[in-house]
Amino acid sequence: MKSVQDDTGKRYLLLKRSEHASLVRDPRNGNECYVQNDRLEDVDESPLETAARTVSGPVRTLLTTVSDEATLGLLIELAERGPLGVRAILDADAFCESDLHGRLTVLTTAGLLDETEVAGERGYRITDECRRALEAIDAIDGDSDAVEPSGTPSSEAPDSAS
Numbered sequence: 539m540k541s542v543q544d545d546t547g548k549r550y551l552l553l554k555r556s557e558h559a560s561l562v563r564d565p566r567n568g569n570e571c572y573v574q575n576d577r578l579e580d581v582d583e584s585p586l587e588t589a590a591r592t593v594s595g596p597v598r599t600l601l602t603t604v605s606d607e608a609t610l611g612l613l614i615e616l617a618e619r620g621p622l623g624v625r626a627i628l629d630a631d632a633f634c635e636s637d638l639h640g641r642l643t644v645l646t647t648a649g650l651l652d653e654t655e656v657a658g659e660r661g662y663r664i665t666d667e668c669r670r671a672l673e674a675i676d677a678i679d680g681d682s683d684a685v686e687p688s689g690t691p692s693s694e695a696p697d698s699a700s
C-alpha cells in the first residue's frame with residue numbers, strides 16, 4: 539500500500555496500479571474507485587499516516603500528545619474549571635513541580651494549552667483546539683456543564699415514583 543493524491547489534492551491509499559488506472563481507497567469512508575494514473579502522484583507519507591488523517595487535527599494532536607490519564611485529567615480540569623494558576627494545579631494532584639512543568643511544556647508546545655495570568659500569577663488555560671478535541675471524544679460537554687464524578691447521582695435521574 540502507498541499514499542497517493544489526485545490532481546485536486548485528495549489523498550488515497552493505492553491498492554493496485556495497472557497500465558492506465560489505479561484502484562484507490564478513500565481512507566475517510568473506505569470507498570474504492572479507479573482513478574486515471576495521469577491524475578495521481580505519489581505522496582511522501584506513510585499509508586498509516588494517511589489513514590490517521592481521517593481523525594480531526596485537534597483529536598490527533600490530543601491522542602499523540604497525551605500519554606497518560608493524569609495528563610488527560612489535567613486538561614479536563616482546566617476545561618471544566620477555567621484557567622488555573624500553577625499553585626492551584628499543584629494542589630489538585632500529587633504532581634511534583636518538575637513533572638508538572640514538563641507536562642505543561644509538552645501540552646503548550648503541542649498547542650493544547652496557552653499560558654495566561656491568573657490572580658497575578660502564571661497560569662494555564664486550554665486552547666480552542668484542545669476544547670474541540672475534548673468535546674469530540676466526549677470528555678467534556680460542549681455546553682461547558684461540569685462533568686459529574688462517577689457514582690454521583692444525577693439531578694436528571696428519572697423519577698422512580700409512578
